[in-house]
Amino acid sequence: MICKQTPLNDCFIIEPKVFEDERGSFFETFNSKDFKKNTGLDIVFVQDNQSISQYGTIRGLHFQEGEFAQAKLIRVAKGEVLDVVVDMRPNSSTYLKQFSYLLSGENNHQLFVPRGFAHGFTSLSNEVVFDYKCDNFYNKASESGIVFNDKALNIDWKIPKDDQIVSEKDQNLPSLDAYLKL
Secondary structure, eight states, rough: OOOEEEEEEOOOOEEOEEEEEEEEEOOOOOOOHHHHHHHSSOOOOOEEEEEEEEEEEEEEEEEEEGGGOOOOEEEEEEEEEEEEEOOOOOSSTTOOEEEEEEETTTTEEEEOOOTTTTEEEEEOOEEEEEEESSSSOOOGGEEEEEOOOOOTOOOOOOOOGGGEEHHHHTSSSOOOOHHHHH
16 A cells, blocks of 8 residues: 555545456455554544445535544545545644545545544545545534535535535534634
8 A cells, every 4th residue: 555645734645556357456445554554553443434425415524523533544435526624633733724635436545534634525426435434433422513615615526506415414514713613
């Protein structure tokens, strides 16, 4: 695996080594020894999640707070997404900076998102199968987020406004400014 540091602290793009022949292809989606060697991080994942989304779906920006914060290793098994992260860690030199990256079932790249980051994605293909590992269990009481169309973040989700599908819950998340004042 090749791990590349993104512009945000502790956030990595992971490119697996893919082996192909006449039968198809094979690659490791995760190897803890290689991950630690390449990132310096010793992560133990405890939960795997999957979502299926149609074109135009925007999910996010989500995170869990406090002792239930989660680091995530994200991959797309089918389709293509624009994955977006925002560093919400006040003591980080990349605090409130954002990064977006195209993940797909074709490129097999993954994104490691550390604890303390807001995360979201938009489905750029007709069907997306989105998988991610978490290093902490989900806790509803610790759920938080920032509204996807926050003016201060000004994220280009790469989907025309008329084609955006956003849950009522995600539409009602606070703005960045309102969240920071909480």
